[in-house]
Amino acid sequence: MDPALRQLLILRLRGGLRQRLLQLASVRGLLFSLAFGGIIWFLIASNGSSGASVFGFSALDRQAFSDQIMTFMPLSMLGLSLLTVMMTTGPTFHFSPNEINFLFTGPFRRRDLIIYKFGAYVAGVALTSAFITLIAPPQSGSALSVFIASLLTLVFVQLNSAVISMTGHALDGSRLAKIKWPAIALLGTIAAVAVVYTWATPDRGVFDLASDFRHSLIGTIILIPYIVFAELFVAASVSQLALWGLIAVIINAALLRAAIVLDERTTDRSLAENARLSNRWERIKQGGSFFATERTEVRSIRRAPILGGLGPIAWRQVLNALRNSFKLIFVFMGLAASIAPVSMALGAPVREPHTLMIIYVFVAFILPRNLVCDFRGDVSRMETYKTLPIAPWRICAGQLVVQVFVAYVIALTIIASALVFEDKVTTEVALVLAAFALPLTFLIYAVENTVHLLFPIKLVAMGRADFEFLGRSIVEFIAKTIFIFVGMAASGAVGLLTFKMMAVTWTVAGLASWLTLTLIGFLAVVGLQYAFQRFAVAETID
Amino acid sequence: MITVTNFSKQYKGFTAVKNLSFSVEPGQILGLLGPNGAGKTTTLRTLCGIIPPSAGNLLVAGHDVVEAPIEAKANLGYIPDDPRLFDTMTVWEHLAFTAAAYRLADFEKDAEALLASFELTHKRDTLVHNLSRGMRQKVAIACAFLHDPKVILFDEPLTGLDPQGIRGIQQAIRDRAQAGAAIIISSHLLSLFENLCTHIMVLNLGECRRFGTMEDLLSEVGHTDSTSALEEVYFSITQAQEQTSETATEKTAA
Numbered sequence: 001m002d003p004a005l006r007q008l009l010i011l012r013l014r015g016g017l018r019q020r021l022l023q024l025a026s027v028r029g030l031l032f033s034l035a036f037g038g039i040i041w042f043l044i045a046s047n048g049s050s051g052a053s054v055f056g057f058s059a060l061d062r063q064a065f066s067d068q069i070m071t072f073m074p075l076s077m078l079g080l081s082l083l084t085v086m087m088t089t090g091p092t093f094h095f096s097p098n099e100i101n102f103l104f105t106g107p108f109r110r111r112d113l114i115i116y117k118f119g120a121y122v123a124g125v126a127l128t129s130a131f132i133t134l135i136a137p138p139q140s141g142s143a144l145s146v147f148i149a150s151l152l153t154l155v156f157v158q159l160n161s162a163v164i165s166m167t168g169h170a171l172d173g174s175r176l177a178k179i180k181w182p183a184i185a186l187l188g189t190i191a192a193v194a195v196v197y198t199w200a201t202p203d204r205g206v207f208d209l210a211s212d213f214r215h216s217l218i219g220t221i222i223l224i225p226y227i228v229f230a231e232l233f234v235a236a237s238v239s240q241l242a243l244w245g246l247i248a249v250i251i252n253a254a255l256l257r258a259a260i261v262l263d264e265r266t267t268d269r270s271l272a273e274n275a276r277l278s279n280r281w282e283r284i285k286q287g288g289s290f291f292a293t294e295r296t297e298v299r300s301i302r303r304a305p306i307l308g309g310l311g312p313i314a315w316r317q318v319l320n321a322l323r324n325s326f327k328l329i330f331v332f333m334g335l336a337a338s339i340a341p342v343s344m345a346l347g348a349p350v351r352e353p354h355t356l357m358i359i360y361v362f363v364a365f366i367l368p369r370n371l372v373c374d375f376r377g378d379v380s381r382m383e384t385y386k387t388l389p390i391a392p393w394r395i396c397a398g399q400l401v402v403q404v405f406v407a408y409v410i411a412l413t414i415i416a417s418a419l420v421f422e423d424k425v426t427t428e429v430a431l432v433l434a435a436f437a438l439p440l441t442f443l444i445y446a447v448e449n450t451v452h453l454l455f456p457i458k459l460v461a462m463g464r465a466d467f468e469f470l471g472r473s474i475v476e477f478i479a480k481t482i483f484i485f486v487g488m489a490a491s492g493a494v495g496l497l498t499f500k501m502m503a504v505t506w507t508v509a510g511l512a513s514w515l516t517l518t519l520i521g522f523l524a525v526v527g528l529q530y531a532f533q534r535f536a537v538a539e540t541i542d
Numbered sequence: 543m544i545t546v547t548n549f550s551k552q553y554k555g556f557t558a559v560k561n562l563s564f565s566v567e568p569g570q571i572l573g574l575l576g577p578n579g580a581g582k583t584t585t586l587r588t589l590c591g592i593i594p595p596s597a598g599n600l601l602v603a604g605h606d607v608v609e610a611p612i613e614a615k616a617n618l619g620y621i622p623d624d625p626r627l628f629d630t631m632t633v634w635e636h637l638a639f640t641a642a643a644y645r646l647a648d649f650e651k652d653a654e655a656l657l658a659s660f661e662l663t664h665k666r667d668t669l670v671h672n673l674s675r676g677m678r679q680k681v682a683i684a685c686a687f688l689h690d691p692k693v694i695l696f697d698e699p700l701t702g703l704d705p706q707g708i709r710g711i712q713q714a715i716r717d718r719a720q721a722g723a724a725i726i727i728s729s730h731l732l733s734l735f736e737n738l739c740t741h742i743m744v745l746n747l748g749e750c751r752r753f754g755t756m757e758d759l760l761s762e763v764g765h766t767d768s769t770s771a772l773e774e775v776y777f778s779i780t781q782a783q784e785q786t787s788e789t790a791t792e793k794t795a796a
Binding site for chain 1 (some may be wrong): 612641
């Protein structure tokens, strides 16, 4: 690597470290970092002491664990590669606008710049690998082997994706590029046939079929590069680790060489990709979505509904959802639909406590963090909202309505999936769940937005080691969970009291319970209105 | 149209604006002048209801911005220095959004005219995040003009505009004032004030140092060949204040 670039890399790493330490200097930063550390300690302790994960899955023995890794890890990595091929504009080596301005005009070869970027990535991956090592289950082997395996695998994933993307860019317009979509359609058809086959054959699941493919001759040949990395994870001795580690390093070096060669042929495309990614990150910093539309022009919708002032706000979020998060909504609906069949296949039906816990984390943490069609994505536009001649409660309601609707549809997908795949979930149960899911979703997002406006913060972590952000996310989630559980408990208590004291049917008691939960949701909107009015738009004193 | 009486704003013990009183009548254009931290943006943001005042009364078209914020805002157009538009909406959809927010039933004709006057007609279906800084500024101004507000507040209106854009905006401001709007402009560009403003207020350290018509201010200093008259007024006020502050500090230290 060029000495100047090496120096820059060291300076940037030092700057990142200094930034983290500065976070610790503030009371809030220290508290959130401690909270994050506490959660990590809890995960490590729970792994080490009981041999079971926090969600209650029974621990597999070393042999069974190794078998699972040898079977499914290469398949997962293949899936990731195929996904990269499908997306075509996957991650290559991303240079920020600052790097383009300073480094592209400097006396550096492209090769040096790629190696510089690779070095920065390896430094970040080393941190991620250290984190994985800390929380890895005990049966996964020594800390050193987990760290080396994670590091080399993550480097491989990045390089592999970069080489696939760059190959795609280099082949753009060629005859080979034309077979991409027919090939993807063929693979999709094979996957659909496999699903239908397992559906029709009760004693054969999707995982059995995937396992058969993995251990077949064709499967082994196709998956050879990925099997190397699975072998790294299950290496039983230092010599095995050294052998597979050496092969992995050779594969990664070959991929890095391929990336450097391909980069020379795709410089223009690479610059366009960098500009696109930089724009996306800029939008994220302003509260937008990474998945924002890449189009320049769209057909304008001529009029917005008024609805007493609630209409334009909701309309703005509808457009946001359709143009910003449409693909994401589909991804989440797909995930929601697969929760019941996957949990069944894993032998943990949705009525099991730990599966319910995972569903709750999905609905109340993962979904709100990624799907943002409310105030949280509009913090930088609060100046606009505050100058509108619309009552604050209407603005708040307008902000919530689309987010709640989309999240509710995803919740309904989970319920429908459970209804189809779970014998114990009857139509009556599904209807009750669907009825309660609406006020619950409303409550979740009212609380989420209120917390966000009272303690506004960026929606994405600033780098891999933003412990303050991670800690805050966890603390927020716990606080929100407490609030939501109190609301649900109050709702349940009202239903129970109505049933006991007024001697009514369960339907009436359920209705009382539902009304209570809805009322709590509306009270949360009052809190949101307070937070909106109190929100201080960047109080510059110019 | 705009009446500000004894307005003060404090931030955590720091006084950003102190006991400010002024009024702007229909057709008048008031230029807010002052160094960074003088309290210009705070005054504008308080007037349009973004931040609450610590003390005093602020009336927009006869409506108190604290007591009757909806009515006050319905008569007001605000163009911030860095307009943050909705990145998933087109130029036209911003106008449609504004029309719905201000409850305008028939806005299409006015919207078309505004697009034409700001040379945005060909950008009507463009998503705003693809526009240049200057074009985004024009979109923000078109949105602020759509409901024909009686009061218009500009915070650095010419940032990012090309020469044609600057001329167009200046003309639009003049036209709005002639149509009876009361306008306040905050800027560091003294030439903008000389071209447009009927009144000038010089703010420094949150206090009003000079308020009057442009003619009154210019008559205080004679025109010179090398520097603009307003520039002399500005520096004479702000530098005199700085010297006074330094002298006071030295005396205290002694």
